Amino acid sequence: MAYTFYPGCASEATGKASFISFEAVVKALDIDCHGEIPDWNCCGATLVANAIGDFAQQAIAARNLALAEKEGKDILVACSSCYLNLAWTNEKMKTDPDFKSQINEALGAGGLSYNASLQVRHLIDVLVNEIGLDKIRERTIKPLEGLKVACYSGCQTVRALRRPDFDDVEYPVMLDRLVEALGATAVPFPMAARCCGGSQQFTNPELIYDLTGKILDCAAENGADVIVTPCPMCALNTDAFQQKIAKLKNKEYNMPVLFVTQLMGVAFDLKPKDLALQYNIVSPYQKLAKYGVKK
Amino acid sequence: MTAANNQASRYDPAFANELYSIENGHYIKQCMQCGLCVVTCPARHLMDLQPRKYFKAIQAGDRDRVLKANTPWLCTSCNLCTVRCPRGIPIIDVMHGMKLYLAQKQGVKSAPGALFSKTFFDVMLKRGRQWEAWLTQMYFLKAGPSAIKDALKMMDVAQPMVLKRRLPLAPAKTIKGKSQLKKIYEKAAALAKEGH
Numbered sequence: 001m002a003y004t005f006y007p008g009c010a011s012e013a014t015g016k017a018s019f020i021s022f023e024a025v026v027k028a029l030d031i032d033c034h035g036e037i038p039d040w041n042c043c044g045a046t047l048v049a050n051a052i053g054d055f056a057q058q059a060i061a062a063r064n065l066a067l068a069e070k071e072g073k074d075i076l077v078a079c080s081s082c083y084l085n086l087a088w089t090n091e092k093m094k095t096d097p098d099f100k101s102q103i104n105e106a107l108g109a110g111g112l113s114y115n116a117s118l119q120v121r122h123l124i125d126v127l128v129n130e131i132g133l134d135k136i137r138e139r140t141i142k143p144l145e146g147l148k149v150a151c152y153s154g155c156q157t158v159r160a161l162r163r164p165d166f167d168d169v170e171y172p173v174m175l176d177r178l179v180e181a182l183g184a185t186a187v188p189f190p191m192a193a194r195c196c197g198g199s200q201q202f203t204n205p206e207l208i209y210d211l212t213g214k215i216l217d218c219a220a221e222n223g224a225d226v227i228v229t230p231c232p233m234c235a236l237n238t239d240a241f242q243q244k245i246a247k248l249k250n251k252e253y254n255m256p257v258l259f260v261t262q263l264m265g266v267a268f269d270l271k272p273k274d275l276a277l278q279y280n281i282v283s284p285y286q287k288l289a290k291y292g293v294k295k
Numbered sequence: 296m297t298a299a300n301n302q303a304s305r306y307d308p309a310f311a312n313e314l315y316s317i318e319n320g321h322y323i324k325q326c327m328q329c330g331l332c333v334v335t336c337p338a339r340h341l342m343d344l345q346p347r348k349y350f351k352a353i354q355a356g357d358r359d360r361v362l363k364a365n366t367p368w369l370c371t372s373c374n375l376c377t378v379r380c381p382r383g384i385p386i387i388d389v390m391h392g393m394k395l396y397l398a399q400k401q402g403v404k405s406a407p408g409a410l411f412s413k414t415f416f417d418v419m420l421k422r423g424r425q426w427e428a429w430l431t432q433m434y435f436l437k438a439g440p441s442a443i444k445d446a447l448k449m450m451d452v453a454q455p456m457v458l459k460r461r462l463p464l465a466p467a468k469t470i471k472g473k474s475q476l477k478k479i480y481e482k483a484a485a486l487a488k489e490g491h
Binding site for chain 1: 318338340368375391407415419425428434435445448451455459470475483484
């Protein structure tokens with residue numbers, strides 16, 4: 001299957017390491033990915049619908065679908081919030097004819113239309129169900145033996161379509177399987193699809209301290225060395241807020257947070273520049289040293 | 296006015312009907328008060344009215360309680376209540392509709408979440424993409440002096456982010472189709488208004 005990529009705004013800032021390691025892993029696995037959707041725009045994240053309503057946000061998200069349809073390839077998304085907005089809008093375009101005609105009326109104001117011919121796929125889905133764990137096992141040069149991983153799928157990753165999609169909506173397992181194909185151990189992690197607090201860092205910070213704190217506690221209690229996630233918001237909250245939460249709760253954490261493609265890069269023995277570990281706030285070097293990772 | 300009259304005027308069916316007619320508002324009628332959303336919601340402990348009571352207050356037309364409640368602003372969009380609701384209410388969509396309604400009714404400065412969402416949208420529409428460092432500055436500028444204290448409390452988080460280049464201070468890319476995006480938005484907003 002051939003894809004065009006939707007990077008999302010986080011790929012240019014808070015989730016830069018996701019973007020860099022994604023590109024390297026795509027290359028390493030020969031995924032047929034033909035660059036970015038030309039001139040893609042912000043999907044609206046979890047915030048724009050609050051300001052303009054669902055329909056108008058979905059019209060904005062649909063501009064990306066229309067631009068991708070011109071390329072004629074399915075859309076690959078790594079960010080969970082972008083996945084939700086694009087995949088859910090796409091689902092409605094495919095299943096609700098009134099919605100489709102209204103969205104197309106809005107797109108028409110910009111000279112675009114979308115015939116709902118594409119699939120929107122999450123990176124985890126494509127890696128596990130299309131590329132396959134065998135190929136990922138085969139490509140693994142440095143098996144991550146002994147590394148205990150809390151696989152944090154994130155909430156929007158598995159609930160974008162509000163029904164079982166490529167994984168269970170409450171207890172996802174695909175990320176665990178992927179991480180185990182790299183030779184690591186996925187520890188029990190009941191918080192795998194629980195919320196980190198999302199984008200409320202400024203508006204309700206105590207919610208982030210509380211929810212992200214619970215995620216960190218759960219990972220630590222289950223003996224994880226690192227947290228792995230595909231989601232830039234999960235990664236931001238668990239990594240950038242970790243020391244602050246430790247201080248507020250009078251606890252100590254040493255829980256590096258890696259994007260799944262960063263961990264794959266370690267197992268695939270990719271170059272340090274492809275791993276993009278210099279963006280990590282909690283240093284992962286000590287825990288990854290035995291797999292040949294150097295600063 | 297007598298006490299009985301006061302009590303009677305607290306519940307206003309016209310208010311319930313007004314909210315049933317906002318975007319996604321009609322779903323509120325479906326709530327049967329089972330409370331599954333309450334045990335599900337990760338933000339319930341911070342809510343004035345947990346989702347079940349919030350929906351009941353809307354159904355009852357309890358205007359004051361509904362307008363004062365912080366409930367929708369605490370929704371994180373995690374979608375867990377939406378996949379669990381036995382009546383199939385897309386609670387996340389209802390919360391979006393309520394937030395839009397409240398921001399229009401009470402102004403974007405009535406809640407931090409309203410101001411942050413509006414600022415996020417303004418930056419995004421102008422550039423076509425988000426630029427977090429700019430968004431943060433704009434938000435605190437608009438929020439006024441009282442928010443500066445909150446901003447300072449976040450310096451311990453922001454500093455390593457800047458050092459690790461996760462919060463680039465330089466402008467992010469803008470898209471070529473900015474005016475196209477604006478036209479699509481304006482048309483969509485007009486269509487949404489017609490539909491409700």
